[in-house]
Amino acid sequence: MSDARNPDDTDDTDDVRQEATVDDEAFEPVAVFGESEEMDLRPGSDDCYKCSTCDTACPVAEVDDEFPGPKFQGPEQWRLKRKGDHDIDESVMSCSNCMRCDDACPSDVPLSQMHNTARGEYVKNGMSRLSREYVRNRMLANYRTLARLGSTVPRLTNFLMGNSVVQTLNEKLLGITSEREFPEFAEETFREWWESRGGANVESDDKRVAYFHGCYANYNTPAVGKAAVRVFESFGYEVLVPPQRCSGTPMFANGMLDDAERAAEVNVEELAAAIEDGADIIASCTSCSMSLRQEYPELFDFEGTASVAARTYEAVEYLRLFEDLDGALEDSEIEGQEFAYHAPCHARNQGIAGQAVELLDRLDGASAEDVGPSCSGISGTYGWKQEKYDTSMAIGAEMFEHMEDADAETGLTECPTCAMQMEHGTGYEVRHPLEVLEAALVE
Numbered sequence: 001m002s003d004a005r006n007p008d009d010t011d012d013t014d015d016v017r018q019e020a021t022v023d024d025e026a027f028e029p030v031a032v033f034g035e036s037e038e039m040d041l042r043p044g045s046d047d048c049y050k051c052s053t054c055d056t057a058c059p060v061a062e063v064d065d066e067f068p069g070p071k072f073q074g075p076e077q078w079r080l081k082r083k084g085d086h087d088i089d090e091s092v093m094s095c096s097n098c099m100r101c102d103d104a105c106p107s108d109v110p111l112s113q114m115h116n117t118a119r120g121e122y123v124k125n126g127m128s129r130l131s132r133e134y135v136r137n138r139m140l141a142n143y144r145t146l147a148r149l150g151s152t153v154p155r156l157t158n159f160l161m162g163n164s165v166v167q168t169l170n171e172k173l174l175g176i177t178s179e180r181e182f183p184e185f186a187e188e189t190f191r192e193w194w195e196s197r198g199g200a201n202v203e204s205d206d207k208r209v210a211y212f213h214g215c216y217a218n219y220n221t222p223a224v225g226k227a228a229v230r231v232f233e234s235f236g237y238e239v240l241v242p243p244q245r246c247s248g249t250p251m252f253a254n255g256m257l258d259d260a261e262r263a264a265e266v267n268v269e270e271l272a273a274a275i276e277d278g279a280d281i282i283a284s285c286t287s288c289s290m291s292l293r294q295e296y297p298e299l300f301d302f303e304g305t306a307s308v309a310a311r312t313y314e315a316v317e318y319l320r321l322f323e324d325l326d327g328a329l330e331d332s333e334i335e336g337q338e339f340a341y342h343a344p345c346h347a348r349n350q351g352i353a354g355q356a357v358e359l360l361d362r363l364d365g366a367s368a369e370d371v372g373p374s375c376s377g378i379s380g381t382y383g384w385k386q387e388k389y390d391t392s393m394a395i396g397a398e399m400f401e402h403m404e405d406a407d408a409e410t411g412l413t414e415c416p417t418c419a420m421q422m423e424h425g426t427g428y429e430v431r432h433p434l435e436v437l438e439a440a441l442v443e
């Protein structure tokens with residue numbers, strides 16, 4: 001993400017807040033693979049000078065010789081498309097949407113915007129609605145729908161999804177790998193907890209954040225959402241929890257752009273209203289913050305999209321920018337804990353890959369070792385697909401090895417699906433940095 005703010009680069013919070021007030025008119029989404037050739041004028045695509053840096057950075061291309069890589073998926077298909085009839089190649093479905101190529105390109109070619117648009121076109125025009133792949137991908141992309149249903153009877157759902165017969169059927173009928181254990185649903189969702197608690201414990205006109213919890217912290221790991229609320233309240237913030245849908249991340253990755261657009265419209269409307277109420281937006285999942293900050297303005301132009309993008313932060317990043325989080329941690333301690341930290345690809349794109357390790361260095365009793373720059377390999381729904389499982393594990397192998405070499409037996413990451421992969425590959429328990437901050441800072 002080219003214009004993401006790095007906490008290390010910023011020491012004037014007022015400037016950051018002023019920058020964050022962006023006029024919606026400034027964003028001009030462009031149809032990269034538009035219906036009309038006249039519309040198909042993405043100047044950034046012509047900036048590709050074929051250096052292949054993006055291909056070198058692509059974790060899928062590194063382990064899968066059949067995958068042509070990001071340069072082909074983006075600028076080259078675009079050029080073919082401009083020259084004449086060209087159907088989007090099905091290999092675009094093998095891109096995991098890790099977005100590492102975006103970060104790698106020295107020429108700011110809008111690779112992930114091109115991939116998302118091309119994938120949407122491939123699914124619309126090249127994939128049968130009756131195919132097993134389409135049905136499976138639509139289900140995975142709409143995890144929130146499944147989770148809402150499953151979490152109404154969490155014990156029964158957890159029992160069924162943990163049953164090996166059900167797992168085998170899922171694989172045979174739907175192509176969802178039986179190698180992974182389905183994540184358990186919480187007995188009380190984050191939103192149920194929030195409601196039974198009576199909402200915010202702190203009221204403030206000056207310090208207000210709207211929490212975008214996403215699907216996973218709501219249905220599977222409400223402890224992360226509770227930690228976010230308690231940590232922000234400990235700094236005097238009033239926390240709002242607006243109505244929200246899926247951020248769209250799994251929908252983009254599966255080319256379900258109509259589903260993503262419907263979800264994004266609701267999210268933008270609700271989050272823009274929270275901004276009107278004086279709140280900034282915080283997210284605990286780095287893929288959710290990535291969606292709101294980068295993918296929404298690249299693909300949609302609802303009123304308020306630009307403001308939401310400009311006022312969204314990853315939760316810990318926000319505290320580093322606007323509070324003395326380092327100082328608060330220097331005055332705190334926790335009982336000895338050592339973590340093996342993996343930075344999600346989407347955290348790298350937002351310039352916040354190093355922050356958890358730096359922060360825990362300041363906290364007595366805690367230490368975190370960065371397990372290196374490799375991709376975890378799961379990329380949301382990608383590693384759940386039967387035919388992608390081996391690729392996913394081959395990509396993750398370097399991270400597993402470095403975790404095992406680290407002087408720690410607990411993992412640490414901001415991304416819920418990276419956490420799944422870390423647990424799956426090593427058997428380690430994995431925590432979110434907000435949970436560590438809660439243990440250190442909240443009475």
Ligand code: SF4
Nearest residue numbers: 048049051052054105
């Ligand atoms: S890194 Fe950028 S400029 Fe280089 S080949 Fe890839 S898209 Fe083109």
Ligand code: SF4
Nearest residue numbers: 058070095096099101
């Ligand atoms: S998003 Fe990731 S998997 Fe897809 S082309 Fe770019 S680097 Fe490769």
